[in-house]
Amino acid sequence: MGAFGHYLSAHFATLRLEFWGLLVGGLANGFIYAMVAIGYTLVYGVLRLINFAHSEIFMSGGFASYFVMKAIIGTSVPSGLASVGLVILGILVGGTASAGMALLLERVAYRPLRKRHAPKLAYLISAIGASYFLFNLAGKEFGRYNLSIPSPYINHTVFTIFGANVQMYYIVILIAGVIMFVTLDRIVAKTKLGRSIRAVAQDAETASLMGVNIDRTIALTFIIGGIFGGAGGFLFGLGSGVVYTMGFTPALKAFTAAVLGGIGNLRGAVIGGLILGVAESFSIAFVQAAFIDVVAFAILLLILLFRPTGILGERLGRSA
Amino acid sequence: MKAFVKRPFVSHLLTSIGAMAIFELMTGPPGSSTTPTAGFTGSFGERASFFGLFATYRFVVFLALAVIVSGVWTLWQSRGSVIKHGVNTGLARPRAAWQLKPVRTGFFLALFIFALFLPHLETDPYWQSVMVEEIAVYVLLALGLNVVVGFAGLLDLGFVAFYAVGAYVTAWVTGALPTPAPFGIHLNAFFAIPIAIALVMIFGVLIGLPTLRLRGDYLAIVTLGFGEIVTIFANNQYGITGGSEGTNAIPHFSIHLWFIHYVWGLAPVPYYYLTLAFVVVFIIVFSLLEHSRVGRAWTAIREDEVAAESIGINPLKYKVMAFAIGAASAGFAGVVTAGQTIFVNPQSFTLPVSINILALVIFGGMGSIAGVVVGAVLIQTVSMYLLHSPPAGYQSSDLYIYLGAALVLMMIFRPAGLIPSRRRRREIGMAEAGEGHMDEVLTGDTP
Numbered sequence: 001m002g003a004f005g006h007y008l009s010a011h012f013a014t015l016r017l018e019f020w021g022l023l024v025g026g027l028a029n030g031f032i033y034a035m036v037a038i039g040y041t042l043v044y045g046v047l048r049l050i051n052f053a054h055s056e057i058f059m060s061g062g063f064a065s066y067f068v069m070k071a072i073i074g075t076s077v078p079s080g081l082a083s084v085g086l087v088i089l090g091i092l093v094g095g096t097a098s099a100g101m102a103l104l105l106e107r108v109a110y111r112p113l114r115k116r117h118a119p120k121l122a123y124l125i126s127a128i129g130a131s132y133f134l135f136n137l138a139g140k141e142f143g144r145y146n147l148s149i150p151s152p153y154i155n156h157t158v159f160t161i162f163g164a165n166v167q168m169y170y171i172v173i174l175i176a177g178v179i180m181f182v183t184l185d186r187i188v189a190k191t192k193l194g195r196s197i198r199a200v201a202q203d204a205e206t207a208s209l210m211g212v213n214i215d216r217t218i219a220l221t222f223i224i225g226g227i228f229g230g231a232g233g234f235l236f237g238l239g240s241g242v243v244y245t246m247g248f249t250p251a252l253k254a255f256t257a258a259v260l261g262g263i264g265n266l267r268g269a270v271i272g273g274l275i276l277g278v279a280e281s282f283s284i285a286f287v288q289a290a291f292i293d294v295v296a297f298a299i300l301l302l303i304l305l306f307r308p309t310g311i312l313g314e315r316l317g318r319s320a
Numbered sequence: 321m322k323a324f325v326k327r328p329f330v331s332h333l334l335t336s337i338g339a340m341a342i343f344e345l346m347t348g349p350p351g352s353s354t355t356p357t358a359g360f361t362g363s364f365g366e367r368a369s370f371f372g373l374f375a376t377y378r379f380v381v382f383l384a385l386a387v388i389v390s391g392v393w394t395l396w397q398s399r400g401s402v403i404k405h406g407v408n409t410g411l412a413r414p415r416a417a418w419q420l421k422p423v424r425t426g427f428f429l430a431l432f433i434f435a436l437f438l439p440h441l442e443t444d445p446y447w448q449s450v451m452v453e454e455i456a457v458y459v460l461l462a463l464g465l466n467v468v469v470g471f472a473g474l475l476d477l478g479f480v481a482f483y484a485v486g487a488y489v490t491a492w493v494t495g496a497l498p499t500p501a502p503f504g505i506h507l508n509a510f511f512a513i514p515i516a517i518a519l520v521m522i523f524g525v526l527i528g529l530p531t532l533r534l535r536g537d538y539l540a541i542v543t544l545g546f547g548e549i550v551t552i553f554a555n556n557q558y559g560i561t562g563g564s565e566g567t568n569a570i571p572h573f574s575i576h577l578w579f580i581h582y583v584w585g586l587a588p589v590p591y592y593y594l595t596l597a598f599v600v601v602f603i604i605v606f607s608l609l610e611h612s613r614v615g616r617a618w619t620a621i622r623e624d625e626v627a628a629e630s631i632g633i634n635p636l637k638y639k640v641m642a643f644a645i646g647a648a649s650a651g652f653a654g655v656v657t658a659g660q661t662i663f664v665n666p667q668s669f670t671l672p673v674s675i676n677i678l679a680l681v682i683f684g685g686m687g688s689i690a691g692v693v694v695g696a697v698l699i700q701t702v703s704m705y706l707l708h709s710p711p712a713g714y715q716s717s718d719l720y721i722y723l724g725a726a727l728v729l730m731m732i733f734r735p736a737g738l739i740p741s742r743r744r745r746r747e748i749g750m751a752e753a754g755e756g757h758m759d760e761v762l763t764g765d766t767p
């Protein structure tokens with residue numbers, strides 16, 4: 001074995017030792033990526049366009065829940081039912097704020113262009129402008145330091161799995177994620193709203209002839225994506241705190257997750273998020289901490305070059 | 321209620337109030353993490369004096385502005401065509417004159433002569449260094465990005481990477497980096513110019529070959545990632561790039577010919593003339609390119625890639641060319657920056673710089689060389705003025721709030737830019753009328 005073989009075996013030993021811990025942490029991150037990826041994938045499904053400002057939708061959820069949590073919890077340490085209620089409240093607040101932001105964004109940065117049938121380049125530029133506007137405005141209004149959300153629960157180890165500690169934070173993410181993903185899956189598959197989203201994604205003109213209100217459907221798509229992004233912002237903030245630039249890296253990774261699972265494909269976004277979270281977590285055993293973000297980007301580039309339709313395939317307009 | 325809100329006058333007024341509220345927040349005092357509401361209450365409730373004319377609460381002034389804006393807007397919708405017609409007839413003669421080649425050449429020559437004398441007209445040291453570091457360099461960067469975004473229609477959000485490579489290559493060949501200079505020779509910064517330009521162009525080809533196969537929106541996000549990676553790499557490889565401190569030992573440009581020994585110092589004026597010369601060279605080269613076979617190929621790809629391919633244009637080849645050619649001017653910009661400021665570090669080459677350059681191109685007019693130069697000079701001058709003598713409440717990073725807003729507003733109201741390229745304007749018009757095949761959003765599946 002040469003030097004490279006030696007390098008690999010040493011790092012695989014680290015991976016074996018840390019396997020379960022990395023897996024748990026990676027899955028938790030993966031759920032958050034998946035939540036944000038839902039927003040990318042839904043909007044892509046309907047508009048065929050990457051919502052570059054989704055990172056700021058995520059950020060506004062984080063900030064809104066930070067302020068509410070800080071006002072309610074302060075310095076106390078909630079436990080029991082209060083914790084459950086506070087987590088639900090945080091998700092609701094984050095989701096509402098982000099949904100509002102998403103709606104505003106659609107109105108201001110996208111709808112005027114849509115009415116003019118502007119070329120795609122215009123949307124991208126407008127979205128990038130909106131994103132820069134929003135996060136720098138947040139930096140101006142709320143300061144440029146990382147603020148940690150007061151924890152609504154005691155972050156103790158709930159149980160251990162093969163020596164890996166599973167903390168309350170991971171349990172919260174898991175439960176919130178599963179409930180939200182299943183609900184969304186059912187909404188898109190069964191309800192009238194879901195049907196109109198699928199119809200617009202399939203063929204907007206025909207859908208409008210069939211009586212689907214396109215503007216309303218697009219707005220609702222942004223709102224649903226916003227709710228998931230905001231919930232993700234809150235959960236992310238619980239772990240890493242909120243700061244005006246918090247959206248950039250998670251959003252880039254969530255976008256990778258969406259492409260990895262197959263853009264436009266809701267279940268793909270979830271699977272892509274989980275795979276990306278775990279892959280990134282395992283890569284900690286192999287590369288310097290500073291290059292973790294590069295790993296996700298390398299995955300994005302490889303997927304785009306060799307399988308641009310992702311794992312489950314692009315699915316626009318079909319159920320889930 | 322809904323019908324009431326939908327009435328033009330009411331909806332104009334509500335939109336204007338919303339826009340003015342946002343404007344008020346942008347220009348208002350900052351908040352902080354401990355007092356998150358200070359910015360909001362201050363923006364609306366603070367008493368401020370407006371140009372010393374009168375002092376009142378900010379919200380009063382902005383409400384009045386909103387009423388004026390909505391009034392003008394309503395008037396514009398009913399009487400706008402008359403005004404437009406008047407402006408058009410008034411401008412008919414100057415526009416016709418502008419079509420004549422000697423008039424245009426004369427105008428640009430006059431501008432050039434003005435630029436030549438500028439360092440002697442403005443002798444303030446702050447503005448002299450701004451002329452080089454923030455204006456001339458950004459004109460070069462904008463010219464380069466214009467080739468990529470304007471000519472070839474490729475949205476590159478990591479353009480700063482080329483700038484960074486240019487600067488780091490300069491540091492490398494002059495022997496200022498931990499990486500040993502090639503062959504152990506510490507070159508004069510002048511010799512870094514061709515080497516940096518050549519290496520940056522190669523770097524452009526290397527990045528372009530894999531990424532330019534991707535669709536437009538994917539390209540944007542991938543180039544964004546590449547821009548970040550260059551920064552991460554420069555930040556973390558102490559042995560190669562000097563890490564986050566970079567280097568501050570780059571020698572100034574110097575001339576040693578037999579008995580002439582002349583070393584440029586920190587004084588910006590010589591660099592200004594060097595950069596100006598290259599700006600002129602790049603303008604000439606790029607405008608020749610625009611009207612050459614290559615430029616026509618770019619236009620064809622931009623307007624309809626499938627059709628271009630079917631008449632024998634290899635899209636990938638021409639896109640990679642656009643990347644490499646656009647990168648060349650950014651590479652030179654890097655050399656000037658490194659040679660004048662004598663330091664490079666990763667903090668000077670972050671994503672906001674890419675967005676800043678993009679804003680210059682979009683504001684001036686994609687694909688319009690005159691527009692890009694004017695846009696770059698205007699925006700950079702204003703932003704440097706704001707930095708130099710900031711109005712109350714303005715922080716240096718607020719610049720990106722304004723640039724972001726400018727990008728959105730330009731896309732909504734004037735997508736072809738301040739001085740539109742004739743061809744670009746036609747294309748956007750055609751796309752909006754549903755002709756041509758520039759890709760649109762939400763029209764079902766375009767072939």
